Amino acid sequence: MMVTIEPGYTSDEMMTVAAARMLRDRQVCFVGIGLPSAASNLARLTHAPDIVLIYESGTIGTHPDILPLSIGDGVLAETSVAVVSVPEMFTYWLQGGRIDVGFLAAAQLDRFANINTTVIGDYLNPKVRLPGAGGAPEIATSANEILIIIRQSKRALVEKVDFITSIGFLDGVQTRADLGVTTAGPRAVVTDLGILAPDPVTHELTLVGLHPGVDVEHVKAETGWPLRVAPKLEITSPPTDTELSVLRDLNTRSAQAHKAVG
Amino acid sequence: MAEITSLNEAVAGLIHDGDSVAMEGFTHLIPHAAGHEIIRQRRRNLTLIRMTPDIVYDQMIGMDCARKLTFSWGGNPGVGSLSRLREAIETGWPHPLEIEEHSHAAMANAYVAGAANLPCAIFRGYRGNDLTKYNSSIKYIDCPFTGERLAAVPAIRPDVAVIHAQKADRRGNVLMWGIVGVQKEAVLASRRSIVTVEEIVDSLDAPPNAVVLPTWTVSAVCKVPGGSHPSYAMGYYGRDNVFYRRWDSISRSREKFTNWIERHVLGTKDFAGFRRSIAADNEGAE
Numbered sequence: 165m166m167v168t169i170e171p172g173y174t175s176d177e178m179m180t181v182a183a184a185r186m187l188r189d190r191q192v193c194f195v196g197i198g199l200p201s202a203a204s205n206l207a208r209l210t211h212a213p214d215i216v217l218i219y220e221s222g223t224i225g226t227h228p229d230i231l232p233l234s235i236g237d238g239v240l241a242e243t244s245v246a247v248v249s250v251p252e253m254f255t256y257w258l259q260g261g262r263i264d265v266g267f268l269a270a271a272q273l274d275r276f277a278n279i280n281t282t283v284i285g286d287y288l289n290p291k292v293r294l295p296g297a298g299g300a301p302e303i304a305t306s307a308n309e310i311l312i313i314i315r316q317s318k319r320a321l322v323e324k325v326d327f328i329t330s331i332g333f334l335d336g337v338q339t340r341a342d343l344g345v346t347t348a349g350p351r352a353v354v355t356d357l358g359i360l361a362p363d364p365v366t367h368e369l370t371l372v373g374l375h376p377g378v379d380v381e382h383v384k385a386e387t388g389w390p391l392r393v394a395p396k397l398e399i400t401s402p403p404t405d406t407e408l409s410v411l412r413d414l415n416t417r418s419a420q421a422h423k424a425v426g
Numbered sequence: 427m428a429e430i431t432s433l434n435e436a437v438a439g440l441i442h443d444g445d446s447v448a449m450e451g452f453t454h455l456i457p458h459a460a461g462h463e464i465i466r467q468r469r470r471n472l473t474l475i476r477m478t479p480d481i482v483y484d485q486m487i488g489m490d491c492a493r494k495l496t497f498s499w500g501g502n503p504g505v506g507s508l509s510r511l512r513e514a515i516e517t518g519w520p521h522p523l524e525i526e527e528h529s530h531a532a533m534a535n536a537y538v539a540g541a542a543n544l545p546c547a548i549f550r551g552y553r554g555n556d557l558t559k560y561n562s563s564i565k566y567i568d569c570p571f572t573g574e575r576l577a578a579v580p581a582i583r584p585d586v587a588v589i590h591a592q593k594a595d596r597r598g599n600v601l602m603w604g605i606v607g608v609q610k611e612a613v614l615a616s617r618r619s620i621v622t623v624e625e626i627v628d629s630l631d632a633p634p635n636a637v638v639l640p641t642w643t644v645s646a647v648c649k650v651p652g653g654s655h656p657s658y659a660m661g662y663y664g665r666d667n668v669f670y671r672r673w674d675s676i677s678r679s680r681e682k683f684t685n686w687i688e689r690h691v692l693g694t695k696d697f698a699g700f701r702r703s704i705a706a707d708n709e710g711a712e
Binding site for chain 1: 452453454477478497498499500501503504505507511512515516527528529530531534535537538549550551552553554555556557559560574575604605606607608610611637658660664665667668670671
């Protein structure tokens with residue numbers, strides 16, 4: 165008799181855990197708000213205790229015990245090694261070349277890992293106006309490499325973004341180097357279904373990993389271009405008990421904190 | 427020398443219709459009380475400048491204070507969009523809103539250039555970014571020494587900067603700490619400035635290298651305790667994340683938004699009155 169066993173974790177939890185594992189201890193990571201912030205702090209609270217987390221509000225080496233709701237919450241300043249002004253953050257630290265990994269989220273992401281957080285539809289006649297660029301365009305070009313985390317759907321992973329807010333590999337023909345960009349760009353895209361990485365030659369995002377229980381057809385159906393699949397697919401190890409309990413505790417503490425007036 | 431005055435008088439005397447106004451604050455120390463006073467005094471046709479316009483600019487845009495917004499990230503952080511900003515951009519209500527859109531790096535550098543009395547800022551940025559197709563103030567310049575192609579944007583030189591800080595002394599010297607964003611640069615880049623503070627003290631007791639704006643760089647200092655609520659003032663009170671979440675539903679429709687502003691902002695005399703008004707509303711809701 166076939167018995168279906170519920171995995172005991174959600175696809176969002178798998179995504180966050182898989183993204184956290186991409187970070188190494190002692191790296192300097194420039195953290196975007198939302199999904200990247202959860203994954204970065206999970207890494208810090210598990211396998212990467214000496215990772216240096218930097219938020220664009222100016223907090224360097226921060227150790228928040230809850231996830232910030234906004235990029236400049238008090239907990240980031242209270243638990244950081246240093247707080248610098250925003251101009252200093254973008255000049256000395258980001259442009260200065262001190263960031264190993266920029267960790268970004270995206271509203272729309274395309275085949276060549278370009279990110280759109282500006283507008284759905286035409287810029288001058290928008291269907292949906294999104295918040296805009298923030299720090300991402302220069303994170304995408306100044307950090308040594310980029311990690312991207314995004315929930316996979318046909319609407320989010322598109323053939324070509326409506327607007328390039330932050331570059332990945334452009335149209336796949338023009339190169340980053342053509343624009344004078346010397347950093348590596350996106351290394352991996354972690355989704356709730358698996359892991360995509362740019363092909364070393366064409367830079368096209370290719371499926372290289374699957375989370376447990378997900379099949380290739382499902383990922384293809386949730387991708388807005390004919391998705392290429394690597395010859396050998398890695399299957400992500402399911403979240404460990406430690407990863408799950410640390411993540412859940414973090415989310416619970418954060419939810420409680422954001423319900424109360426500080 | 428800064429004049430120590432009421433917020434009502436400072437806004438009346440220093441902010442005029444048509445001015446460019448930078449009200450800065452990066453999550454922390456956002457000058458909400460000053461924004462409300464601008465709404466009460468019904469300023470019009472302002473060019474609003476801010477890296478991270480959030481709900482106070484949403485309120486001012488929804489109340490028709492602005493004709494243009496210069497910004498680099500406009501949202502309700504961790505919650506979602508700004509409905510009034512979106513409606514102004516998407517449908518032109520209550521007034522068509524011209525936008526000049528940048529990245530954070532561009533705006534931060536442009537404020538520094540303004541404070542430094544330079545015509546423009548130069549930085550390594552805007553490579554491959556589609557904003558360059560729509561924002562004609564983004565240009566490129568070749569480094570005369572290395573030939574590297576760099577981005578250039580005009581310096582930000584507002585008519586008025588408005589910020590909130592923790593403390594001033596009785597002469598009007600201002601001290602702030604924590605996440606200080608671009609506030610010092612915004613004040614030094616502007617012709618005039620208003621600083622609201624949590625308290626006015628005999629002595630700032632600022633350590634060397636603290637972020638201090640000397641009194642002669644500021645036009646007016648106004649004591650407004652709690653004046654950045656629902657943002658926060660480190661050392662005084664935390665961010666009211668519940669209010670940020672509530673704003674999403676308050677601002678969703680024109681009617682609900684307008685009623686809320688009429689009742690709590692236009693219907694009150696000052697920020698203390700506003701705080702009492704929303705507190706009474708919250709009790710009624712429970």
